[in-house]
Amino acid sequence: MAKDLIEIRWHGRGGQGAKTAALLFGEAAIDTGMYIQAFPEYGPERTGAPVSAFNRLSKKPIRLHSGVDSPAIVLVLDPSLLNTVDVLEGLGKGGILIVNTPDSPGDIRKKLSVDPGIEVYTLDASKIAMDTIGLNKPNTPMLGALAKVSDILDYKKMLKSIEHKLKIKFRGKPEEIVTKNMEAIKTAHEKTKGEG
Amino acid sequence: MKVAAKTANEAMAEAMRQINPDVVAAYPITPSTEIVQIFSQFVADGLVDTEFVPVESEHSAASACTAAAAAGARVMTATASQGLALMNEVLFVTAGLRLPMVICEIARTLSAPINIHCDHSDTMDQRDTGWMQFYAEDSQEAYDLVIQAVKITEEAFLPAMVSADAFILSHSLQRIEMLDDKDVQNFIGEHKTPFSILDTDKPITVGPLDLQDYYFEHKRSEAQAMRDAGKVIEKVFSDFGKKFGRKYNLIEEYKMKDAKRAIVLMGSTAGTAKEVVDTLRADGEKVGLVKVFAFRPWPTEEVNQALKNAEYIGVMDRAEGMSGFGAPLFTEIRSSLYDENKNPDIYGYVYGLGGRDTTPGDIKKVFDDLKKVENGKKLDRNNYLGVRE
Numbered sequence: 001m002a003k004d005l006i007e008i009r010w011h012g013r014g015g016q017g018a019k020t021a022a023l024l025f026g027e028a029a030i031d032t033g034m035y036i037q038a039f040p041e042y043g044p045e046r047t048g049a050p051v052s053a054f055n056r057l058s059k060k061p062i063r064l065h066s067g068v069d070s071p072a073i074v075l076v077l078d079p080s081l082l083n084t085v086d087v088l089e090g091l092g093k094g095g096i097l098i099v100n101t102p103d104s105p106g107d108i109r110k111k112l113s114v115d116p117g118i119e120v121y122t123l124d125a126s127k128i129a130m131d132t133i134g135l136n137k138p139n140t141p142m143l144g145a146l147a148k149v150s151d152i153l154d155y156k157k158m159l160k161s162i163e164h165k166l167k168i169k170f171r172g173k174p175e176e177i178v179t180k181n182m183e184a185i186k187t188a189h190e191k192t193k194g195e196g
Numbered sequence: 197m198k199v200a201a202k203t204a205n206e207a208m209a210e211a212m213r214q215i216n217p218d219v220v221a222a223y224p225i226t227p228s229t230e231i232v233q234i235f236s237q238f239v240a241d242g243l244v245d246t247e248f249v250p251v252e253s254e255h256s257a258a259s260a261c262t263a264a265a266a267a268g269a270r271v272m273t274a275t276a277s278q279g280l281a282l283m284n285e286v287l288f289v290t291a292g293l294r295l296p297m298v299i300c301e302i303a304r305t306l307s308a309p310i311n312i313h314c315d316h317s318d319t320m321d322q323r324d325t326g327w328m329q330f331y332a333e334d335s336q337e338a339y340d341l342v343i344q345a346v347k348i349t350e351e352a353f354l355p356a357m358v359s360a361d362a363f364i365l366s367h368s369l370q371r372i373e374m375l376d377d378k379d380v381q382n383f384i385g386e387h388k389t390p391f392s393i394l395d396t397d398k399p400i401t402v403g404p405l406d407l408q409d410y411y412f413e414h415k416r417s418e419a420q421a422m423r424d425a426g427k428v429i430e431k432v433f434s435d436f437g438k439k440f441g442r443k444y445n446l447i448e449e450y451k452m453k454d455a456k457r458a459i460v461l462m463g464s465t466a467g468t469a470k471e472v473v474d475t476l477r478a479d480g481e482k483v484g485l486v487k488v489f490a491f492r493p494w495p496t497e498e499v500n501q502a503l504k505n506a507e508y509i510g511v512m513d514r515a516e517g518m519s520g521f522g523a524p525l526f527t528e529i530r531s532s533l534y535d536e537n538k539n540p541d542i543y544g545y546v547y548g549l550g551g552r553d554t555t556p557g558d559i560k561k562v563f564d565d566l567k568k569v570e571n572g573k574k575l576d577r578n579n580y581l582g583v584r585e
Contacts, residue, residue: 026369027201030371036371037369038201038368038369039367040367042312042313042363042367062370063333063468064556065361065365065368065468066465066468066553066554066556067555
């Protein structure tokens with residue numbers, strides 16, 4: 001398949017905003033002139049149940065309409081999923097794993113026996129979300145982490161785009177919701193850690 | 197022109213806003229609910245002048261739209277699956293009365309077993325209703341086809357449904373290019389109807405009893421309208437292409453010129469299949485594909501022309517048809533090619549029922565099978581792709 005195609009998989013639990021994160025990232029990519037797909041996996045959705053969402057990004061029109069089975073980047077919004085879902089499925093050499101956890105990347109690598117060819121990054125996105133937004137909504141912090149470890153989007157452009165989209169999404173609600181989410185993204189961008 | 201991120205549901209709802217129909221009567225059903233939900237917000241926000249009728253069933257949605265069309269209104273609705281099935285009785289009436297109407301349709305399978313995901317069983321169930329049918333590959337096509345369908349339905353005096361695959365398109369955010377509101381209005385123009393039940397100067401009767409003396413003639417003229425609709429569609433597609441640079445045809449040929457092996461299919465999987473064609477072409481294999489945009493009216497000449505050099509053809513159906521022989525697209529293709537001098541070897545593949553993922557590997561298997569046939573291996577006439585036997 002086309003080599004210039006980047007595929008991303010988001011793992012979360014119903015209510016954590018994995019789908020919203022995929023949509024926000026996709027929309028931000030469109031603002032930089034890219035072609036995208038952003039879609040959740042629809043199943044029996046319930047709050048707390050494992051869910052996944054996906055992105056495809058490319059500089060060229062995207063024609064694939066099959067499922068994403070070999071992502072380059074996997075994001076895990078809930079550390080408890082590491083025990084129940086094979087988050088590494090299809091993630092090959094050169095891939096990136098980003099996990100919301102207080103643990104270090106080394107701990108996660110050991111826990112999941114991650115292939116040496118895959119980079120591991122961690123951040124305590126839930127704590128960041130609690131400190132900034134006041135709710136355990138780790139999805140926007142994970143966007144900050146994604147921007148830090150990949151060069152798919154220009155960070156500043158992404159921030160601008162997401163701020164704009166959040167203003168529309170939270171239309172009619174106190175403006176501080178947007179400010180707090182933006183702060184969460186920026187804090188996460190600073191605090192995301194890799195190995196070494 | 198504006199670049200936007202839209203799911204097919206959002207894209208079709210935006211197209212409806214820009215069309216600004218006189219009447220929309222609708223009832224929600226997964227996965228097309230969002231179309232009606234978004235559009236009703238447009239109504240509430242005063243962005244359209246539409247009379248929105250929140251009816252109690254899809255049967256009533258189709259009935260209210262049909263009646264409004266008979267009064268000369270430009271009418272639209274959206275539905276899917278069981279909703280479309282419930283409309284079935286009325287769809288024959290809309291077409292039989294030769295009324296224009298457009299349905300934004302999301303292709304979802306039919307019960308039982310109950311399932312909300314994609315296949316084309318619902319639209320195939322409506323293929324004999326006298327409605328034109330168009331199938332989109334992505335959000336852009338869904339948007340463009342809905343706008344063009346308004347003009348087509350009003351010029352062909354037949355109703356039309358534009359279908360986009362459930363979830364794969366209806367809920368997948370994609371980049372689309374939207375036209376300016378005024379360009380859409382200028383393109384579709386004002387809806388002028390030659391007859392209206394509200395025109396007291398030229399009174400007409402709609403839907404009277406029509407027995408042995410004239411029913412047959414009316415059906416014959418309806419059939420002729422469907423035969424003639426291809427020309428209307430081509431004209432509208434051509435105007436749209438000239439104005440906006442995106443040219444549609446009754447079918448799309450992809451790398452067919454010297455293709456010895458070809459697949460024929462409709463909807464979103466055509467995109468995945470194009471990637472497979474490119475991969476195989478890079479290895480020097482003479483393969484191509486034909487995507488059918490218009491299943492009704494059936495584009496016999498165009499299909500035959502596109503497939504004239506293909507020797508081995510795999511027809512992929514996202515509906516079973518339950519005929520005990522071949523699925524709907526397979527039988528159309530095989531029947532169309534029967535009168536050609538060259539008799540290509542044609543095989544049917546039913547795929548993706550109930551939303552089963554259809555991967556590049558699945559599509560490659562069809563091309564590989566056709567190659568084996570070329571090398572003398574025997575293959576069943578009708579096959580299933582990606583099913584556990």
